[in-house]
Amino acid sequence: MSGGTNRYVIVGAGAAGMAAAEAVRSLDKRGSVTVFSDEPDPPYFRPLIPFLISGKKRAVDMAMSGQGPYSGEGMDLKLNARIRAIDCQARAVCMEDGEKIAYDRLLIATGSRSRIPGEIEGTSIEGVFAPRTLASARAIAARVENGRHAVMLGGGLLNLKVAFALLECGLKVTLVVKSPQVLSQLMEPEDTFLIRDALNRAGLQIITGAGARRILSGSKGVSGILLEDGREISCELVCIGKGVEPNVGFDHESIQVDGGVVADNFTRCNVSDVYAAGDVAVTFDPITGGRIVTGLWTSAVEMGRCAGLNMAGRPTEYGGALGILNATQVADVAFVSMGMVHTKGRDFETHVCGSAGAYRKLVFSPDGTKLVGVLLVGDISRAGLYRSVIRERMEVSGIKSHIINHTLHYGHFIG
């Protein structure tokens, strides 16, 4: 303590860091809150970066301060500030420029970065991007001006959104996915037909079951891509969307790191007064109870808020993060995927219903008493109710037919 006021230090100004800073501020009006970001831009809504590429939004329109629940007030924000080490003995973070900043409570919210597969050659060629930051989005937007064809490696959500942004820019876009189908993290191949159809109609070229071997370069950077099966595609732009990995590159002696910074149910690390939240944290999955690292904005905010409340002295248990918790619209098809939706070869009770415009898959525990996963495509109305049922581990016997028929409403919980 310094003069009776707490010094809160938050490393990372993404979803978790900013949510934590606001939460700390809501409880503790006196302590100092310092937030470090290694980016040059003030905190922004990261999921919006495809809009910078398409030109639909400017960077200033994506800033967090003053938007939604983020006041951005009462905190000292340090941009372009990367930490080198955490010294738990001295209770200080060491910055890359040598400065030491003391803390009374520390939050590690360093987030994650794009995973660049080592087996693909040429990923450092000019014109190869891993969309993640505003800076990367700006670089893509600049490259678009001299490009005609973009190849997207990886069929995840962010890459799909960037693909659509590039289509809107007038580029030809080809999506290359190693899995048998797009969005393989969020659904199984047979669940994708409505989405796949929408992607085709939107004009996206899709190559499934194929990986990239090498990115080819010419005098102006990327000139094409060589697939593992020997096919060559000429292109001027490559975007890699192969998932993310936690930013744990800082030095530390005693903090437990196991695929991420390990946090307990109260978002605490194994070292006192150190907390972790967001993409960098290893938390737990309420369905399986197992450890999990998630790369989801929604989860990062929840975890960050929880950490902030704990740091400011209000013990708050975190409810856990579902490995899958995604809602979005690709082309004109909306979908929500949450919880356990990969059921093939596993012993779940699964109910599937498909029609021309909608598809749903409801996944129950093997004994049929708990809902564990939901995939809604097309009609996603009242999806939040299912999230509650999954997360609260609700006994479903009285409402099961409503879940299966997608007629569940809040009245069923109180009626």
Next chain:
Amino acid sequence: MPEPKEIFVRVDRCMGCHSCELACAVEHSSSRSLYGAISETPRPKNRVYVEFVPPSNPIPLLCRHCEDAPCMHACIAGAIVRTEEGVVITRSDKCIGCWTCVMVCPYGVIGRHLEQHKAYRCDRCPDRSLPACVDACPTKALVYLTAGDFSKGVRLTASAGMLTGQGG
């Protein structure tokens, strides 16, 4: 600031007449008249929903403007804010139609305006002193009161009932 009013639901009074839904849709139409509203394209959307619980008990559901609003915190675009009056609103200009709010709303009361590709929900009728649904409810199943006044009413009704039951 004085305690803000909220829309409370007295479930036992609801007959399931759907008047609230109609009044809500009309209030959120361009013409703000029933005859105009039914001919508008896209059709005006109601933000209160009368559902039925077996065997046939009606229940009006609408945004609770949660104190700890999950939608507001989950929104990936910063489009959901709480006004000074405590109303949680979706700013259409910021909404990108990602439906994250729909995915996290524990009450299932956020709608999707497909034509506009925007989320919508109860805005407590900012242009009216009494929300349209409350105004339209023939049985006063929907009331617009402060939390203090509402709970006071509940207490008075309960004690009156107890007195009657005791022969007082």
